[in-house]
Amino acid sequence: MNNPERGAVEFRSVRKDYGGFTAIPELDLRIEPGELVTLLGPSGCGKTTTLRMLAGLETPTKGSVLIGGQDVTRMPPNRRDVTMVFQSYALFPHMTVAENIAYGLESGGMKPAEAHDAGNAGLDLVGLTGLGDRLPSELSGGQQQRVAVARALVLEPQVLLLDEPLSNLDARLRRRVRTEIRELQQRLGFTAVYVTHDQDEALAVSDRIVVMKDGEIAQSGSPRELYEAPASEFIADFIGEANVIDCEVRDLAEGQARIWVGDEELTLPARGILPGPARLAVRPNAFTVNLGGSGIEGRVVSAAYLGDHIEYEIEGPAGRLFVIDGSSTDAFSPGTSVRLRFHGSGAALIA
Incomplete structure (x- = not known):
């Protein structure tokens, strides 16, 4: 029987301190399986800290983080069943595209031939069929970002984390790639947590937007709710x-x-x-x-x-x-x- 919690994310009374500075006073947030939630806010609002606690790169000072119903608060990153797509594509320049995608699978113990097949399937998934033998430098910025997404997805994580994934692309390419990411997420139904400071990007890709200010949730809702019914002057001015x-x-x-x-x-x-x-x-x-x-x-x-x-x-x-x-x-x-x-x-x- 499928676990109805698989892919769900929860922050329960999470606090994060850095010495005498409190980055997150208290965070309670649930992300449903198959939902794409964007953490949006200005620099220093706590969105990246929240993502890093979910990835296991930061440990909460107090509270609990759950993925798929399992408490992962003290669990190392490699055991959390999440993968991250970074703003700097982090592709190995000396490896082909197919080798980049297969690398994580082979590191996890999959046989090279099986990993290669899975890598090609990943390329098909993001519309890059036939480009597996190229080096990353032979691809456009948008294609490289799609390779990074494919590399994350072939690991079949419970949750995909995207940290400012389009910030290195020009405006026109950003629009195209954000549409591709949204279509892919809707087609495959994976849970995704997306961090950005770009309001248009958040409106375009999200099922729900969580706007953060000073480490707290200022408002949470669908893109339409936040745009048409902002709760405060801050939200009204930040979302459009x-x-x-x-x-x-x-x-x-x-x-x-x-x-x-x-x-x-x-x-x-x-x-x-x-x-x-x-x-x-x-x-x-x-x-x-x-x-x-x-x-x-x-x-x-x-x-x-x-x-x-x-x-x-x-x-x-x-x-x-x-x-x-x-x-x-x-x-x-x-x-x-x-x-x-x-x-x-x-x-x-x-x-």
Whole structure:
């Protein structure tokens, strides 16, 4: 019978101190089997420390780490049934691609011929069939990263760890490889823990994003939940850009809040916010820019035409707002008085 816990990851009341510095005050987190969870946050937030404790490269000061229901807190890395893909591909330059992939299998006791066959299967898995005889230097950066993923996957780990795996690739290649990693994870259904500081990357690959700040979980949820319903100004600004503006909650009804911003009225989920002054996180593309009528008043400070949209800086009683207008290709000139109207989604009350 299959173990329903296989591939599950748990941190139970985990704390990590370095001398007098506490990197992780207390972490409770469960990752379900087959889930791809991204640890996201700025430098020093604790995401890499968390990954290293899962890999066995760091030992918690207190608490427990479990993989597949087994306590691995004091277990050495080579017995944890996890593999890691690093930002520096860590391929052996003198070995062929096939030899790189087979190396871990042979080190684990598999016969060379079997390891070679498994290595070729790994290449098929990541779309590099027929490239096994090449050296890493003969591959592109994206292909080398796929080799690193294949080398990890052929070991059939319970959990695949990815530590900033795309940071050495250019922007266009990063988009392509992150899509390939996501498609591979969904097709094979392995559990993955992915560390990055890149918000777009996290939104693109994750089942769930865990945003960390000062060693603690600031918010956890699906990419859509975090983007559309950030819990705080920090989350709103870190997951995509957001304008944080003052508003007034007039009244509540059945969990919905009636909100006024200038002479604009909105109805949004109350999220525990009581009537009175409040704050609203508004995505740049949640506005339309108009010359007259109702809305938030402002004056165009700058306008930049970017092909399919125009980016504005608009100053007014609500502060300086960053606005992306995709409804027009004709930009209003700096100094123009405008009105901003809300449309559709993109605004949320925050604590």
